[in-house]
Amino acid sequence: MAEAPARPWKLTAHLRPHRTGIVAGSLLSLVGSVLALAQPMVAKQMVEALDRGHPALGTLTLLSALVVAGAVVAALGHYVLERTAESVACTARRRLSERLLRLCVTEFNRTDPGQLISRVTSDTTLLRQVATRSLASAGSGFLVMVATLVLMALLDPLLLGITLATIAVIGVAVAAVAPRIARASRQAQEAVGHMAAQLERTLGALRTVKASGAEVRETARLHEAAEGARVAGTRAAWWQALSATASTVAVQLSFLVVLGVGGARVATGAITVSTLVAFLLYVFALAPRIGQLVEALGLFQAGSAAAVRIGEVYDMETEPVGPPTSPRAGQAGHEPVQVAFDKVTFTYGPEIPPVHRELSFTVPARATTALVGPSGAGKTTVFSLIERFHRPDGGRILIDGEDIGERPLAELRALIGYVEQDAPILSGTLRENLLLSAPDAGDPDIAEVLRRTRLETLVARLPYGLDTPIGHRGGTLSGGERQRVAVARALLRRPGLLLLDEATSQLDAANEAALHETLAEVSRTTTVLVIAHRLSTVTTADHILVLDSGRVRAAGTHAQLLASDALYRRLASAPRPAGL
Numbered sequence: 001m002a003e004a005p006a007r008p009w010k011l012t013a014h015l016r017p018h019r020t021g022i023v024a025g026s027l028l029s030l031v032g033s034v035l036a037l038a039q040p041m042v043a044k045q046m047v048e049a050l051d052r053g054h055p056a057l058g059t060l061t062l063l064s065a066l067v068v069a070g071a072v073v074a075a076l077g078h079y080v081l082e083r084t085a086e087s088v089a090c091t092a093r094r095r096l097s098e099r100l101l102r103l104c105v106t107e108f109n110r111t112d113p114g115q116l117i118s119r120v121t122s123d124t125t126l127l128r129q130v131a132t133r134s135l136a137s138a139g140s141g142f143l144v145m146v147a148t149l150v151l152m153a154l155l156d157p158l159l160l161g162i163t164l165a166t167i168a169v170i171g172v173a174v175a176a177v178a179p180r181i182a183r184a185s186r187q188a189q190e191a192v193g194h195m196a197a198q199l200e201r202t203l204g205a206l207r208t209v210k211a212s213g214a215e216v217r218e219t220a221r222l223h224e225a226a227e228g229a230r231v232a233g234t235r236a237a238w239w240q241a242l243s244a245t246a247s248t249v250a251v252q253l254s255f256l257v258v259l260g261v262g263g264a265r266v267a268t269g270a271i272t273v274s275t276l277v278a279f280l281l282y283v284f285a286l287a288p289r290i291g292q293l294v295e296a297l298g299l300f301q302a303g304s305a306a307a308v309r310i311g312e313v314y315d316m317e318t319e320p321v322g323p324p325t326s327p328r329a330g331q332a333g334h335e336p337v338q339v340a341f342d343k344v345t346f347t348y349g350p351e352i353p354p355v356h357r358e359l360s361f362t363v364p365a366r367a368t369t370a371l372v373g374p375s376g377a378g379k380t381t382v383f384s385l386i387e388r389f390h391r392p393d394g395g396r397i398l399i400d401g402e403d404i405g406e407r408p409l410a411e412l413r414a415l416i417g418y419v420e421q422d423a424p425i426l427s428g429t430l431r432e433n434l435l436l437s438a439p440d441a442g443d444p445d446i447a448e449v450l451r452r453t454r455l456e457t458l459v460a461r462l463p464y465g466l467d468t469p470i471g472h473r474g475g476t477l478s479g480g481e482r483q484r485v486a487v488a489r490a491l492l493r494r495p496g497l498l499l500l501d502e503a504t505s506q507l508d509a510a511n512e513a514a515l516h517e518t519l520a521e522v523s524r525t526t527t528v529l530v531i532a533h534r535l536s537t538v539t540t541a542d543h544i545l546v547l548d549s550g551r552v553r554a555a556g557t558h559a560q561l562l563a564s565d566a567l568y569r570r571l572a573s574a575p576r577p578a579g580l
Contacts, residue, residue, distance in 0.1 A: 018084050022081070026081070028074070029074055030139075032073040036285065037144065039070070040285070043278065089127055096313060100120070102321060103316055105389040113197065114196035114197025115197050118197075119193070130299055138300070141293050148286050162257050163286065173250075181243065187236070188233045189302075189306060192229050195225040244294055251286070258283055337415065337527055338362065338401075339398070340401075344358070344360070344395035344397060346385060346394075357549070359547075359551055364543065368520070368528040369543040370532040371529065416496070417490030417497070418501075419486045419490050424486070425477065427473065429469055434449070434492055449491045458477075498528045499529050503515070519540075538558055546565055546567060
């Protein structure tokens with residue numbers, strides 16, 4: 001597995017690299033709070049001066065200066081913390097997105113993409129909140145609260161005792177609900193992830209949904225997921241509100257008791273009016289600090305749940321990391337390679353029948369080999385094994401006599417051009433799609449593959465040529481155009497092995513004939529392995545392998561197989577040959 005940050009499921013693993021910004025922002029916030037703490041004492045002196053009939057202009061000026069300075073320093077601290085929090089979220093998102101692209105295909109197939117997306121979006125946002133409103137606020141809030149209590153003790157120990165009793169009540173209430181906040185927060189985040197998964201499922205097949213008249217049913221499914229997220233979020237909000245309300249009520253009761261007892265002590269002469277005013281100001285100052293601590297605890301619980309969910313991604317198996325390799329502009333492509341399967345056995349799961357059973361065959365270099373067979377014979381799985389999307393359970397896959405498992409993964413994939421069955425196109429421009437697997441290809445190289453795949457007419461009619469956006473998943477292109485773009489992308493890589501999975505299924509007769517001419521030309525400098533579902537593709541192949549039940553049952557040319565293999569004859573004689 002690829003190396004991951006130390007203990008990524010721990011919140012501190014995400015915050016530690018940004019500790020300088022967090023500490024600096026916290027210190028600035030603390031200084032602003034200390035300046036605010038001095039204000040009640042100055043106010044006390046001003047009241048006493050006025051009571052004695054002395055001028056208080058100097059004291060009022062000092063108090064005003066403390067207010068302004070405290071606000072400026074606190075604002076600067078807030079900015080530093082917010083900026084650091086954005087860095088925390090950005091770092092987490094960058095690491096996660098890199099990790100997701102390195103996931104093994106097997107891991108990706110077991111997880112809803114929407115759940116993975118929610119970890120990069122909503123869960124990292126919670127980490128951002130923790131950096132600013134949880135740890136920093138809790139640290140500075142706790143220190144300020146302690147300082148406030150010390151100053152209150154200097155003013156009147158009895159009134160302080162009443163305040164401490166209030167804090168004890170708050171502590172008991174918060175401790176009781178903290179585990180419930182953590183559990184509810186995790187359930188809320190999982191519910192949001194489930195909704196993202198449902199939305200990705202529907203939007204990923206939007207045309208099918210519309211063609212099936214399933215908008216109402218799919219909308220109901222999304223509404224159900226949204227309702228689940230609402231219920232889970234409301235449950236989390238309830239426990240957080242209960243905790244916050246307990247602290248608010250306790251502080252208000254404390255203020256009323258302090259006001260009553262303090263008023264009685266003023267009446268008896270135990271304390272002065274200025275002392276009571278200063279003490280009440282500190283009670284007012286203490287209330288938001290307690291609220292900060294309670295809110296920080298709730299955010300910390302939510303952030304911890306987010307960190308656990310993010311950590312689950314780091315528990316997934318990833319592919320080894322290696323430097324990308326591809327031919328540069330003007331460089332020759334890869335030499336044609338020979339591919340051999342040696343008693344390969346593979347299954348997709350422990351309770352699933354094997355796809356391949358000691359599968360053995362050889363694909364010669366500088367030739368076109370076609371794989372044919374009924375649906376489920378394991379043809380596409382052959383390509384997945386060659387690309388090392390999966391590893392065989394037994395046997396070996398050899399390229400030029402070397403086990404592909406011993407080759408660096410980036411080096412292996414660099415010599416392969418792969419055109420998938422559905423010819424996926426990424427959002428972006430036509431140029432970006434063509435250069436996806438050959439980023440260093442030059443304009444002459446692009447022009448050549450456009451000519452060979454008959455895409456020149458397409459480029460000519462696009463308003464911005466190669467730099468025209470082609471929509472989500474190539475939605476502005478026809479099926480045949482998407483297939484030709486996928487073929488051009490693979491050819492631009494100048495591979496040593498070209499894998500074509502039904503690459504002509506959506507082409508018209510003219511473009512199919514042109515592509516066959518291109519493949520015949522390419523096969524002189526490249527090894528071509530094609531999964532064929534059309535008789536025209538099979539008849540032009542140099543070699544044909546007939547797969548059935550995970551094994552090669554026959555091999556030869558089209559004429560040889562027509563004469564010798566019943567399954568091949570049946571496939572070839574079907575009205576629209578299946579498996580050819």
